Amino acid sequence: MSAIIPRMDLSELGEFGLIDLIHTITERLKDPEHPSWQRLLIGIGDDTAAWQSNGQTQLATTDTLVQNVHFDLKDITWEELGWKALAINLSDIAAMGGIPQYALVSLALPGALEVENICEFYDGMARLANEFGVAIVGGNIAVAPNVVITVALLGSARNEKMLRRSSATPGEQIAVTGYLGLSAACLMMLKERTSLDAETIKILRQGHFRPVPRVREGQVLVDQGIKTAIDISDGLIADLGHICEASEVSAEVRIEQVPIHPLVKANFQNYQQLALGGGEDYELLFTANKADIERVRQTIHYPITIIGNITQEGLPDRVTLLDAKGNITGYEKGGWEHFKDGAVEA
Amino acid sequence: MSAIIPRMDLSELGEFGLIDLIHTITERLKDPEHPSWQRLLIGIGDDTAAWQSNGQTQLATTDTLVQNVHFDLKDITWEELGWKALAINLSDIAAMGGIPQYALVSLALPGALEVENICEFYDGMARLANEFGVAIVGGNIAVAPNVVITVALLGSARNEKMLRRSSATPGEQIAVTGYLGLSAACLMMLKERTSLDAETIKILRQGHFRPVPRVREGQVLVDQGIKTAIDISDGLIADLGHICEASEVSAEVRIEQVPIHPLVKANFQNYQQLALGGGEDYELLFTANKADIERVRQTIHYPITIIGNITQEGLPDRVTLLDAKGNITGYEKGGWEHFKDGAVEA
Missing domain, CATH: 3.30.1330.10 (PurM-like, N-terminal domain)
Known part of the structure; x- marks a missing residue:
């Protein structure tokens, strides 16, 4: 086995490299004759x-x-x-x-x-x-x-149906539930000892320490025929990247349309970075055609925002960010990746 | 909640005290109306x-x-x-x-x-x-x-049948698969740097680092109508104690009948302690009547040894050890209990 394994440590390989490697190893080592493997629908690589x-x-x-x-x-x-x-x-x-x-x-x-x-x-x-x-x-x-x-x-699964990462298709819109950025803003507030009013602190803390998983919203998505979703744990752009990778498509995000939480916008200069790259918002990111998203919006009683669209396959840059004028732009990367980001103290 | 919780740290409460506490808390906090709870057959407290x-x-x-x-x-x-x-x-x-x-x-x-x-x-x-x-x-x-x-x-489960900890009844025999003590002997060898021949070292290491779980033997037990079993992870006496506690019975073990691995007996003076209290042997300990055990023995192609019997309910000392003459005896306790046993270095 060692012949194919590059000599490096985990901090060089990074979290996503390691996940890919584990996927490859377990696929190669498995005994596909066993009933457990034959009944498997989804292994490593989805939610x-x-x-x-x-x-x-x-x-x-x-x-x-x-x-x-x-x-x-x-x-x-x-x-x-x-x-x-x-x-x-x-x-x-x-x-x-x-x-x-x-x-x-x-x-x-x-x-x-x-x-x-x-x-x-x-x-x-x-x-x-x-x-x-x-x-x-x-x-x-x-x-x-x-x-x-x-x-x-x-x-x-609900009625045998599941939301996958791998089913996004060009032409679909990209939508997100709720508002983004609270969780990362809370972390920043704690780190920088930012002084904020009590109500804001409470809402930021809630976002980071007591996130509400979108279980019911996910079930509505499945019921309404949506096929593709992921939860935002690594960060909006990183998680959209996971969808693009699994679906072999590219994506455009119109930054101005991303639903940044108003308290994040009002209190943090780098609000865009917190909402696009911060992670741990635990909202759902999904793709579908406009009519399906409209139907979801009418059922769900929870904010749904269209932030971009899935583009044709094969673009080298999988997630492209567009500013208000439609020009390609960037943002300072913030999503957390295990092993690569920072040292750990015992 | 704090009113009922004694002010102490985990090292005072010990592993088994903490498991009992978690069991009590989750039972009190649960919402039994949910389908998940209604379909539950066994919660915390079995294997x-x-x-x-x-x-x-x-x-x-x-x-x-x-x-x-x-x-x-x-x-x-x-x-x-x-x-x-x-x-x-x-x-x-x-x-x-x-x-x-x-x-x-x-x-x-x-x-x-x-x-x-x-x-x-x-x-x-x-x-x-x-x-x-x-x-x-x-x-x-x-x-x-x-x-x-x-x-x-x-x-x-196999045909909806399961081996439980809670179904031992007075009059049943206590039996164990395989031989005991290799795992604890390996740990002792490593700690004391005991000098042994290469073949012995290999077998001891196998016992501790590469235990073979008795999956097929467990399935034979269920097929043959056995009702009560546990795997030996904490140590023979400690795990028999778990059966006695769950079944509200007591037990007598005839020490001379415990199948101590010959290499442990030959190389370690405290072989009895290693086999009775050492733990991590991952053999199965079960109770049944003599005829059922005999039927298992004929099916299983693996050593099965009767080591004692389940006695009437309500004895204060749940597991009693008997020497060759039938006199009550003791042994130096060796089973590992988390939090109570030893400090941990970071």
């Missing part, structure tokens, strides 16, 4: 895995929060941590238009932690679980030097 | 969770390996780490008599790691996955100061 099971489509996803990488215990409460650890997984099920059902929770924890913190953690998680009908049914606990939380979330 | 889904029983489990807690990269190869991370989850499915199907793999990794290590990791995991028909279909990667590996494994 969740999916397989056929007794006439139903099962969905499964997992996501991890690492202390001092994804959160700082100085900023986040344990109740928020419980909420967010489940929310980021729910968002993956939402991006498939699926129905979330069962969660397993793995906690790696230092022994010096207060027992009460764990109660608050489950309190926050159970609140969100109940909101979306999820049962917390198992998990694992282990001692560790720093907190690592991994949730695995199982669910099922 | 896997289980629920009804379209006329099938689904199983799900998750287990974590933390660097410098569960493994030391000076001792284990990346290929062994991949094998073991899946094996410990397969062992939980085995303990239910289930069919393993789909795995999600979450890796928290330092950026300085060689890419080749990750290839070796998946090589080891895929080898075991193919052995038991498991498809590796997704996961997550994140940067972290130390390696944390969490696998979530999904499967299904």
Whole structure:
């Protein structure tokens, strides 16, 4: 195997390079004769895995929060941590238009932690679980030097239909739910100790520490015949890039149309960077024709904004940004990529 | 909530206390009206969770390996780490008599790691996955100061039947598959730098770093009508204690009958402690009447040893050890309990 593996460390390869590599390895090593592989509909490379099971489509996803990488215990409460650890997984099920059902929770924890913190953690998680009908049914606990939380979330597809990353086609519009930028703005506020009024702080914190996964909106998308979606976790442009890569298409985004949250626009000079590249908004980004998007808009009772369109295949620059006059422009990249971005302190 | 929570840290509460607490909290916080809860067959407190889904029983489990807690990269190869991370989850499915199907793999990794290590990791995991028909279909990667590996494994029950911890009844015999002590003996050898011949070292290392989960044996148990089993991960006596607690029974173990691996007996003075308390053998411990055990023995082509019996309910000391003459005896406790046992270095 080593013959094909370049000698480098993970920080050189980067998060997305590593995901591609793992995809390649597991594809090459698999035994396709096994029933599990034969019933598999979606493996590595979409928001969740999916397989056929007794006439139903099962969905499964997992996501991890690492202390001092994804959160700082100085900023986040344990109740928020419980909420967010489940929310980021729910968002993956939402991006498939699926129905979330069962969660397993793995906690790696230092022994010096207060027992009460764990109660608050489950309190926050159970609140969100109940909101979306999820049962917390198992998990694992282990001692560790720093907190690592991994949730695995199982669910099922709605009427066997799923939103994919790989089905965008040229001519479709690109749309996004809600408003962007709150989560990244909150991080910036905490880092720069920006002084803001109490109500603004509350809304920014809510956006970053207690995101609401768009589970119901994802289900409406599937019901209305939409085929393509992703949740915005890495950042609008990065996640649109994932759609372009999986669908082998390109995209144009009209920056002026991106629904930046008014509080971000009012309080942060780099609001465009926060909304386009910040990530962790957990809104849904989807593509469809105009009539379908209009039908979704009338059903959903939640903001839907068209921000651009899918263009013909094969353009070298997959996501092109256009200013108000239609000229090609750029923005300072901000999306987070594991391994490549920044060092981690133990 | 805080009114009922004692003010203490996790090292005082201990692993099993924390599991009980999480069980209590999630039970109290759940919304039992949701379909997910109504279809749930087994929640926290057995080897896997289980629920009804379209006329099938689904199983799900998750287990974590933390660097410098569960493994030391000076001792284990990346290929062994991949094998073991899946094996410990397969062992939980085995303990239910289930069919393993789909795995999600979450890796928290330092950026300085060689890419080749990750290839070796998946090589080891895929080898075991193919052995038991498991498809590796997704996961997550994140940067972290130390390696944390969490696998979530999904499967299904065999003909709707499952091995439980809670169904042991007085009068039944207690039996165990295979031989015990290799895993703990390997750890001791590494710690004390015990000098042993190459073949012995190889077998000890195999026992600890490349355990074979008893998936097929678990399926035979279910097929032969056995109702009660657990896998030996915490240690024979500790895991028998889990059965006694869940079933509200007591147990007697005749120490002389415990199948201690001959290489452990030959090379370690504390062989009894290693086999009774060491843990991580990943053999199956089960209870049944003598005729059923005899039928299993004739089907299974793998050692099955009767080591004691389930006694009447309500004895204060749940697991009693008897020496060759039938007198009550003891042994130095060795089973690992997270948080209570030892500190962790970052």
